[in-house]
Amino acid sequence: MGINIIITGVGGQGNVLAAKLLATAGLEAGWEVTVGDVFGLTQRGGSVASHVRLFKGYLLPPLIPCRSLDILVAFEPLEALRILTQFGRETTRAIINDQPVWPIGVQAGRFQYPEAQELHSAIENLTSKTAFINATRVAKELGNIQVLNMVMLGALYGSGWIPLSPRTFESIIQSSTSSQLRGLNIKAFRRGLKLKGSNLHI
Amino acid sequence: MELSADRILLMGNEAIARGALEGGAAYATGYPGNPSSEIVETMFGYQREHGIRVEWSANEIIALEAAAAFAFSGLRAIVTMKQNGMNVASDFLTTVSLNELKGGLVLVVCDDPGPMTSTNEQDSRHFAKIAQVPLLEPFTASEAKEMMRWLLVFSEQMGIPCILRSVSRLSHGRGAVKLGPVPSQEIKPSFDIEKPLVGLPFLVTPNHAHLLKKMKEVQTTFDKSPFNEYTGPNDANFIIMATGLGALYAREAVNMLHLEQQIGILKIGTIWPPPSHLIRAYLKQAKDVLFVEEIDPFLEDQVKVLYAEHASKLGAVSFYGKNTGDIYGPSGPGVGEMNTDIVLDALGRIFNKEISACASPYEDARKQASILLVPREVAFCDGCPHRASFLAIKAALELDGRKGFVVGDIGCYGLGAGPTGFNQIKALHCMGSGMGNACGFSQMASFGFNQPVVAVIGDSTFFHAGLPALINAAFNKADGLFIVLDNAVTAMTGFQVNPASPFTATGKATRPVLAEDIARSVGAKITVLDPIEDIQESIHAVYAALQEEGLRFLVFRRPCATFEKKTRAAEEILKARIDPESCIGEICGCNRFCSRVLACPSIQYDKDKDRAFINEDTCNGCGLCVQLCPRQAISLVNIQKEGRSA
Structure with missing residues (x-):
């Protein structure tokens, strides 16, 4: 038994820290956990994806197999689609920050970013439930785009899709994030939690 | 001594560092390179509390030589590198293995299969065979820690350097790790001048014989090692032999296909020398053997040699591996990263089992969606000085009009080969290769070669591998145009300090080494500019240099913008x-x-x-x-x- 989660986005959006904290929460709740990450070149604006696996029984590898994704947390919609085309299956559920970050090739006019409606329906066709939210706006309202990842994790906890307690997660933020951002991280997480009632259609 | 019963989540590289601490390492060094950098970085955190000496070295062979000095004197040391670094360090490794070490010495090499940040897809396990040193390969963060700790002690017992091989997905992945006790440092190091460690030719053969004898003992230990483990039915005659993460991919695939009752998995952690008695026992049990390992068919080859040696006592066995073309990803056998899907496909073909796809409307939607995907290319960061440097070079080469081009090497500026570097770099291989290539290009004039060549190199790379090329160019009167792209930090691998930095990794003030000071001493003509502040002048400087002859040396100096943003509290934004x-x-x-x-x-x-x-x-x-x-x-x-x- 287990839950396969992918946290995806663009290099620099904070997926690595988000995956680390989520896996820590899983470990504290008594799950076996593993995280598969790539970093290095990716901080130069590339696609990034952290695989977080919570499981019991036998040890799992850090990579989720194709067509085995349970929950997708995407900081950017095009990256959401990229992950779904490889790892999605009929039961996959997704929380997506609906704020495009243009690839450099789109900016330079060599490629075309998909139209919003086309992108949304492609994503919806590959998920059983999808919540499009604007976590970027929430992070900006809080004064620091860096807390986008905590808003997204808040939304994930708020969805009720993972068997983990938001209270425990706040204590993990307390103990594992930088002192300057700790307070703001918790605020961002709580704002994310509340997104459930408003524009998180689950 | 403190002992925590709780497990904590650690990155593979953090677990390796923790293993070094628990194994009593007194010294840790290396040269930064993805995916290995975080090991030394984690060790910096242990430095003060545990009295460990930690530093970044100018390159991998110096790191290994410095670490060996600790081992010569009775202390334990580790040295870390990525796979390319293994090639640099190997010259010393293959000679030092012939000497008897007093303290433990472990070299950690992190390979990058299906490269995420590398210019090759090298399987470094071969070096264990070349140097005849023991090599272990872990399959979880927890085992990585335990192997590291064990190897430091074992290396000291045997007097041989040992290798720990990791891969990107393990080094940068995370898993639960139980912390163990940290020993206290009590040994006073000394070098025994009665026992010289010299590799004079007449000593080599007896030393080599002695090493091979010791490796037989290592093999006996490995035959009983808990790092090798068989799981599955006792009478299974289909056996998967797997190393590293391969064991986890194999387990997941077997369970997904419900083949647990038919297939046994022999996880092998002691890669070199292979545990031959253990392997032979399972070859006797098996009728079919599938190999699952990262990059080369290394275990596969060794097992087949063992089988051939003992064929008369073993039954017929069918082998399925990379050599036989039975296990492969989208790019073919022996290339790219291993994963569960590749094992699923291989088992599916062998057992004639369908891997369940989604219902056809979903698969159609997947195909439709794929059309919308546009690539997300990596790019120079906002404010990156390299963008300006490559713009200046591009403009100068276009003005010059003789089909000039750029040769380069590894670092952030390697993106000069991509769209945000205006596709300027036309040859890119290993550390320092651009400057070396430029030496050769400049010697072809008598054959009619008339394209101007610009060699670019980063500050850290210049100190790592550019110096010999510079001196070679000066000595051989090469007409080189060298441009050092100096951003004062080793940015690509996570902003490590290097000799161009005003501080050591521990924050001590040090005298930055200026590339132009060295170039001046060999008679090069020097120009130093800020490529952004002086963009117009930079274009003119490159153009002017292209029209001149002799050794020309430009430095484009401006701090890495991303590093500056991380570290400096600016008065103005x-x-x-x-x-x-x-x-x-x-x-x-x-x-x-x-x-x-x-x-x-x-x-x-x-x-x-x-x-x-x-x-x-x-x-x-x-x-x-x-x-x-x-x-x-x-x-x-x-x-x-x-x-x-x-």
Whole structure:
């Protein structure tokens, strides 16, 4: 038994820290956990994806197999689609920050970013439930785009899709994030939690 | 001594560092390189409390030689590198293994299968065979820690250096690790001058014989090692032999296909020398053997040799591996990263089992969706000085018009081969290779070669591998044009310090070594410029240098913008801003220079308004676009003054 989660986005959006904290929460709740990450070149604006696996029984590898994704947390919609085309299956559920970050090739006019409606329906066709939210706006309202990842994790906890307690997660933020951002991280997480009632259609 | 019963989540590289601490390492060094850098970085954190000496070295062989001095004197040491570094360190490794060490010495090499950040896909396990040293390969973060700890002790017992091999997915992945006790450092190091460690030719053969004898003992230990483990039915005659993460991929695939009752998995952690008695026992049990390992068929080859040696006592066995073409990813056998899907496919073919796809409407939707995907290419960061350097080089080469080109090597500036570096770099291989290539290009004039060549190299790489090329060029009267792209930090691998930095990794002030000081001493003609502040002058300087002969040495010096942003609290925060009145869009004739040509991630073009605009959230305020806009529509504003904009 287990839950396969992918946290995806663009290099620099904070997926690595988000995956680390989520896996820590899983470990504290008594799950076996593993995280598969790539970093290095990716901080130069590339696609990034952290695989977080919570499981019991036998040890799992850090990579989720194709067509085995349970929950997708995407900081950017095009990256959401990229992950779904490889790892999605009929039961996959997704929380997506609906704020495009243009690839450099789109900016330079060599490629075309998909139209919003086309992108949304492609994503919806590959998920059983999808919540499009604007976590970027929430992070900006809080004064620091860096807390986008905590808003997204808040939304994930708020969805009720993972068997983990938001209270425990706040204590993990307390103990594992930088002192300057700790307070703001918790605020961002709580704002994310509340997104459930408003524009998180689950 | 403190002992925690709780498990904590550690990155593979953090677990390796923890293992070094628990194994009593007194010294840790290496050269940064993905995916290995975090091991030494984690060790820095242990330095003060545990009295460990930790530092970055100028390159991998110096790191290994320095670490060996600790082992010569009775202390334990570790040295870390990525697979390319293994080649650099191997010259010393293959000679030092012939000597008897007093303290433990472990070399950690992190391979990068299906390279995420590398210029090759090398399987470093071969070096254990070349140097005849023991090599272990872990399959979880927890085992990585335990192997590291054990190897330091074992290396000391046997007097041989040992290798721990990791891969990107393990080094950068995370898993639960139980912490063990940390021993206290009590040994006073000394070098025994009665026992010289010299590799004179007449000593080599007896030392080599002694090493091979010791490796037989190692093999006996490995035959009983808990790092090798069989799981599955006792009478299974289909056996998967797997190393490293391969064991986890194999387990997941077997369980997904419900083949647990038919297939046994022999996980092998002691890779070199292979545990031959153990392997033979399972070859006797097996009728079919599938190999699952990262990159080369290394275990596969060794097992087949063992089988051939003992064939008369073993039954017929069918082997399925990379050599036989039975296990492969989308690019074929022996290339790319291993994963569960590859094992699923291989087992599916062998057992004639279908791997369950989704229902056909879903698979159709997947195909439809794939059409929408556009690539997300890696790019120079906002404010990166390399963007300006490559722009200057590009402009100068175009002005020159003789089909000149750039040769380079590894680092952030390697992206000079991609669109945000205007596709300038035309040859890129290993550390320092551009400067070495340039030496050769410049010696072809008598054969009629007349294209100008520019070699670029980063500051850290210059000290790692550029110095011999510089001296070679001076000595051989090569007509080299070398450009050092000095951003004062080893940025690509996570902003490590290097000899160009004013501080050591522990924050001690040190004298930065200036590349031009060294070049001046060999008679090169020197020019130093800030490629962004002095963009126009930089273009002229490269052009002028292209028209000259002899050893020409340019330094484009400006600190890495991303590192500066991380570390400096600036009194002013500059952002570029485009005046929509002055920008006139498409009719300008600039061909959307700032957003399209310059391709800075912070500059975008609004199609509806037909105007360029700046994303102030990401703009680093470098001012390059300000200087280059033909309409002078861009200016720098200090947003600190006007209060932070939302």
